[in-house]
Amino acid sequence: MTGDVDRILIPRERIADRIRELGEEISNGLASLLKGEEENEVVLVPVLTGSVIFLADLIRQLPHKVRIHMVTVSSYPGRSTTSQGAGIVGRIPEDLRDKHTLIVDDILDSGATLRLLRAEIERQSPRSLQACVLLRKKTDAAMRTPCEYVGFDIPNEFVIGYGLDYDGLYRNLPDIGVLKPQAMRDAVPINPT
Ligand code: IMP
Ligand code: MG
DSSP: OGGGEEEEEEOHHHHHHHHHHHHHHHHHHHHHHHTTOSOOEEEEEEEETTTHHHHHHHHTTOOSEEEEOOEEEEOSOTTOOSOOOOEEESOOOOOOTTOEEEEEEEEESSSHHHHHHHHHHHTTOOSEEEEEEEEEESSHHHHHSOOSEEEEEEOSSOEEBTTBOBTTBOTTOSSEEEEOHHHHHHOOOOOOO
């Protein structure tokens, strides 16, 4: 599997360091939102499947009472490497009214996923709504999309590893990297989300 990686963009140690910092940034941001409130509870809305590894590391940096409401959004079906438009699969979590909510996603690209989720969650009148992504591509569309917490800004390339997939594979790579063009051609399709 590692033979399919063209080059490593962000090694695991840098990811770990940055997630510790992100945990502090989010905690500080939430502290000002929670000021004067008795409540210390936050609802995370992670986007499956790409955010699971990031989520697992990030929640352990947060000192709050954390609930998790997973949501599935499909935007890169199968072997495509450009967004095909975002769609919510199944239902989005309910009961976010009056909750401090934080969307967690692996990567911000066209912004369709975040825009869609924000609009859907806003309709439930949460007390606050913020978003956190590990990666943001340096594209006009991504930069224009509101997102409170960003781990790394990266070049506009298709990346895999640390939860991110190509055609369902490579999520278990500990580092974030760029695939060899050959590996993209050879991938066998499986059910994508
Ligand atoms: P957006 O809706 O175009 O912002 O794309 C967000 C979603 O597309 C992310 O949650 C990822 O699942 C997927 N995605 C975007 N870029 C990449 C990439 O470079 N590698 C793997 N998945 C990606
Ligand atoms: Mg995704």
